[in-house]
Amino acid sequence: MRKKVIAGNWKMNKVLSEANRFVDEVKEKVPNSEQVEAIVCAPFPFLASLVEKTKGSKLKIAAQNMHFENDGAFTGEVSPVMLKDLGVTHVVLGHSERREYFAETDETVNQKTHAAFQHGLTPIVCVGETLEQREANETMGLIETQVQKALQGLSEEQVANTIIAYEPIWAIGTGKTATSEQANEVCTHIRNVVRELTSEATAEQVIIQYGGSVKPANVDELLAQSDIDGALVGGASLEVDSFLQLVEAGAK
Numbered sequence: 740m741r742k743k744v745i746a747g748n749w750k751m752n753k754v755l756s757e758a759n760r761f762v763d764e765v766k767e768k769v770p771n772s773e774q775v776e777a778i779v780c781a782p783f784p785f786l787a788s789l790v791e792k793t794k795g796s797k798l799k800i801a802a803q804n805m806h807f808e809n810d811g812a813f814t815g816e817v818s819p820v821m822l823k824d825l826g827v828t829h830v831v832l833g834h835s836e837r838r839e840y841f842a843e844t845d846e847t848v849n850q851k852t853h854a855a856f857q858h859g860l861t862p863i864v865c866v867g868e869t870l871e872q873r874e875a876n877e878t879m880g881l882i883e884t885q886v887q888k889a890l891q892g893l894s895e896e897q898v899a900n901t902i903i904a905y906e907p908i909w910a911i912g913t914g915k916t917a918t919s920e921q922a923n924e925v926c927t928h929i930r931n932v933v934r935e936l937t938s939e940a941t942a943e944q945v946i947i948q949y950g951g952s953v954k955p956a957n958v959d960e961l962l963a964q965s966d967i968d969g970a971l972v973g974g975a976s977l978e979v980d981s982f983l984q985l986v987e988a989g990a991k
């Protein structure tokens with residue numbers, strides 16, 4: 740059985756003292772279960788401190804983005820080498836906010852996914868459609884293209900170790916969750932795309948998260964779906980109690 744992966748994406752929120760307090764509290768309470776993995780995706784300035792605080796605990800620390808080059812003249816950017824050196828374990832790539840506001844493309848997401856594996860970081864690759872695309876019946880084709888392009892050129896083992904997050908853009912931060920059936924339908928499609936690209940065994944192994952207004956009230960139903968292996972959570976990951984409730988739901 741696949742484990743559940745609950746990742747809290749803080750986006751551009753909190754200051755260092757709040758981040759430290761959150762992690763001090765949460766790290767003691769993450770269930771000691773092989774069934775669930777808990778990750779906090781924090782802004783760059785907090786990463787060193789949070790990694791230090793979580794050493795020896797079950798809570799993992801992720802970055803929310805990175806450049807694909809190891810180093811060089813890229814003012815304002817952060818490299819995979821830097822993240823790995825800090826002890827970060829995961830990195831979110833291609834979040835729809837990065838695609839919309841920072842010109843992230845399927846090609847750069849693919850370059851970053853390769854760079855993550857080269858440096859031993861686990862990528863959490865985000866895909867998802869807009870409301871207009873859903874209403875025009877383009878969801879399945881678009882998701883297929885995004886997944887294929889993100890995974891292009893990866894080895895089968897790397898694909899198996901990629902976390903794919905399905906986040907319908909119309910459900911992010913809007914309070915409009917996709918129904919669990921809608922979410923699962925797309926997650927099943929993603930697993931089928933992975934199966935076509937690789938093999939049955941890899942498709943069965945790959946972790947597929949749902950993201951978009953996940954909260955304690957709807958997480959159980961979402962996680963009960965056949966192809967939803969966790970959640971990428973924005974708003975409800977900012978408070979200790981709700982984040983822990985989500986992680987506990989993953990351990991059930």
Ligand SMILES: O=C[C@H](O)COP(=O)(O)O
Pocket residue numbers: 748834906910911912913914950951952953971972973974975
């Ligand atoms: O990365 C997380 C997603 O964008 C979901 O955000 P949300 O839970 O606030 O809707």
